[in-house]
Amino acid sequence: MRSTEDRILGVLRWAVITVAVVVTAGPLLYGFLLSLRPFQSVLTEPLDLLPSPGEITFDAYPTAMAEYGLGGNMWNSLQVALATAALAIVLSVLGAYAAVRLRFFGRDVVNVVFLGVYLLPGIVLAVPLFVLLSRIGLTGSLAGLVFVYVAQTVPVALYMLRTYLVAVPSSVEEAAMIDGCGRLAVIRRVVLPMALPGVAATALYVFMIAWNEYLFALLFLVADRDRWTVSLGIAQLTEFSVPTTVLMAGSIAITVPVVAGFFLAQRLLVTGLTSGAEKG
Amino acid sequence: MAAKPLTMSRREDRDGRLLVAPTMAVVLAFAVLPFLAVVLFAFLDVRLVDIPRLYLDELVFTTDNLATVWGSPRFWSAATTTVTYAAASSAGAILVGLAVALALRHPFPGRGLIRALVLVPYILPVVAATTIWKTLLNPGYGLVNAVGTEWLGWAEPIAFLTTTSRDVGPFEIPVALTTVIAFEVWKTFPLAFLFITARLQVVPGDIEEAAQIDGAGKTRVFWHLLLPQLAGVMALLAVLRFLWSFQNFNDIYLLTGGAGGTEVLAVRVYSELVVRANIGTASATGLIMTGMLLVVVAVYAWMIKREKA
Structure with a gap:
């Protein structure tokens, strides 16, 4: 039988892992997704992380x-x-x-x-x-x-x-x-x-x-x-x-x-x- | 007359010095000599415009630079900021590294991938990292402020990188300083994670098992068995991280440029050199800064020595 302590620590463990992955890999993914969207749409819809299929563009790369x-x-x-x-x-x-x-x-x-x-x-x-x-x-x-x-x-x-x-x-x-x-x-x-x-x-x-x-x-x-x-x-x-x-x-x-x-x-x-x- | 053949140890001596010589030459020319020049410049009244007409036999020595820097409130405010920044970010990095190392201690499917992902902030080029974070924190279109105003009910976007302080309830939070500290924790905790993970791998398992059989919970095992074993590596990390964060220029300069109460000593050296074009005060600031670092190194060396004795 698992004690209360073990259960709390088990939950805490997965919370730490989840937060760590989101915080470390997240910003890089965010940068990559942003680089695929038109600038106008980033300005108007900052919360739309995934570019809609129609708006994906690689133009930013040759421009840069x-x-x-x-x-x-x-x-x-x-x-x-x-x-x-x-x-x-x-x-x-x-x-x-x-x-x-x-x-x-x-x-x-x-x-x-x-x-x-x-x-x-x-x-x-x-x-x-x-x-x-x-x-x-x-x-x-x-x-x-x-x-x-x-x-x-x-x-x-x-x-x-x-x-x-x-x-x-x-x-x-x-x-x-x-x-x-x-x-x-x-x-x-x-x-x-x-x-x-x-x-x-x-x-x-x-x-x-x-x-x-x-x-x-x-x-x-x-x-x-x-x-x-x-x-x-x-x-x-x-x-x-x-x-x-x-x-x-x-x-x-x-x-x-x-x-x-x-x-x-x-x-x-x-x-x-x-x-x-x-x-x- | 033919030269006497060298003995084995004489040959070893000669070869050793020859092999190290090229490295020594580069290090002397581009690190040791420049440092001696800092000491020299700190006692000279020189500005960038004087450089083409600077000759060794015409130097006039003065202690004005050191006196100016020592008496400047801006220097001391930068020194305080630097110590706060270095202490908070190294403590944060070690605590976060410890938490992640413990969470990833026991194997599960996908652990290898997660371990690699966790290292991303550490290997990311600093310019890429700061550019991405500046976008994330942008008050106009950044994700953090969008989430805050849309979902968390913030009255207005927060300018994380330029706000000096802000009242949150009874507390006054130094927003920009906290943000650059958080960035430094984010960027450097993977190193602490790696060190602590390596140390955890050589912790003998049998004592821990015995303690658990005797009914000690995981928290107690951590406080009484694991933490004492990790103390050494954590102390070393604390010193190393403090030394590096203390001299950090890139992260703060790229994020805030020293605005919003984040001007640290490294940024002061840079602005004395580039903005005010005053080599004398820039060198004096750098020299005092190095002196402060030496104090930290000396204290650590003394502690190590005392422990061994």
């Missing part, structure tokens, strides 16, 4: 991409995010390998510096970076942005990769070194392939951070519309009287790569790491 320039902005974001992920991975694979496998002078100092960078407020670093980049003429350049993003993400990437690299058995590496591999060749031919799922997940994580970033894009690029990233582009559009359906279309468009990447990474993360690499 072409007329309001979000397509070009997305291209900029893609370049920045890919470059950031590639650079951050190269740097952090080397760094994480050293941190896991090698004893070297200054290792603890390096760890402290990285932790410090991780905790420093972005807005505080933004002040001198803004000054420095305008002094050397890198404001308005996507390359400057990439370096800032790499510096911001590399400590986290390194930390993530460390846990994956620890799982690579060092005996395999030692065998490769006895066979005449140098340090870099060991990393490239032995460590990297064995830690590949982890490396891919970390790369996706860095990509997502760079793709979502707003503050530095705002500070460095705001004057140069051709170089806006897509986050900046949408945020700037909200300042003008752009139809909300177009803004919703833009928001959904920038969310799709992130959500796709997230589900991809989830599957990658569960793939077995090193099973069977070492003969017993």
Whole structure:
């Protein structure tokens, strides 16, 4: 027999689950449904969530991409995010390998510096970076942005990769070194392939951070519309009287790569790491 | 003369430093050096227009910036807002994360999908999230106000993001601040949910079973068995969330622009830098802000140390 306590908790449990699902997934669904309706009908009938069959339109998407320039902005974001992920991975694979496998002078100092960078407020670093980049003429350049993003993400990437690299058995590496591999060749031919799922997940994580970033894009690029990233582009559009359906279309468009990447990474993360690499 | 072959440990030392060097270079150039520059700028009288003519040998040091910021009521009001915002949103995120983690603790069909859906706010690009919420809360055509006025009997739509305060019965509610706190809870509780779920998975089941056999109800099991085990991860989350919310710029700037009593320190740094073009006071504000964060980190480190001793 179930006690009163159990029954109340059972009801409460499902209430929490229902509210959680509605509140978390609801807004995204709302944005998507709004992006399919004509702006006029959104204004007059805010409570009609489901678009009536006759009024469904995908016009907001091409309007957002072409007329309001979000397509070009997305291209900029893609370049920045890919470059950031590639650079951050190269740097952090080397760094994480050293941190896991090698004893070297200054290792603890390096760890402290990285932790410090991780905790420093972005807005505080933004002040001198803004000054420095305008002094050397890198404001308005996507390359400057990439370096800032790499510096911001590399400590986290390194930390993530460390846990994956620890799982690579060092005996395999030692065998490769006895066979005449140098340090870099060991990393490239032995460590990297064995830690590949982890490396891919970390790369996706860095990509997502760079793709979502707003503050530095705002500070460095705001004057140069051709170089806006897509986050900046949408945020700037909200300042003008752009139809909300177009803004919703833009928001959904920038969310799709992130959500796709997230589900991809989830599957990658569960793939077995090193099973069977070492003969017993 | 041929170089002496390196010993194993000397080679390890050299390789280690070489491998970390590129990362260190980027971090030094784009994070450590800029931070030192903040300290420098905080003691200089510089504005954005001075930058092209700024040379290291002509610097004049002053404590005026720090004095100006320290004596400004606006700074202290922003500091109070920031502490309120960070404390309320991290406490909220942890409580909501805990509730959802407990509700999803035992398996049922569809749990995997619900777990993934619950993470949506955390992975959503911040600009997409704020744009959607600004639409939801819009006084003209937003869903929240439409539901409120049509079904809940509100006399008029509420401008959630611009109203500084509003009397509800005997209470005065800071509407905009509460709204940005609620948004932050919504956006960050999935992280608390993930941490707490991971910790719940390693809670040994046998003690709980024994307690239940002895007649302890679920509520008592929670207070006396589960909560003590979760306390550590919740304390860590509280510190991390506080540090992050304390420095949050994006969410508040995108939602309210700092209007309606939501001006936090990060927004103040930005407006000193961009609107007033005063690098000196922007840096001084940032420096004091970093000092406050360091106090929090130090207190946490001290607590950890005391617990271990």
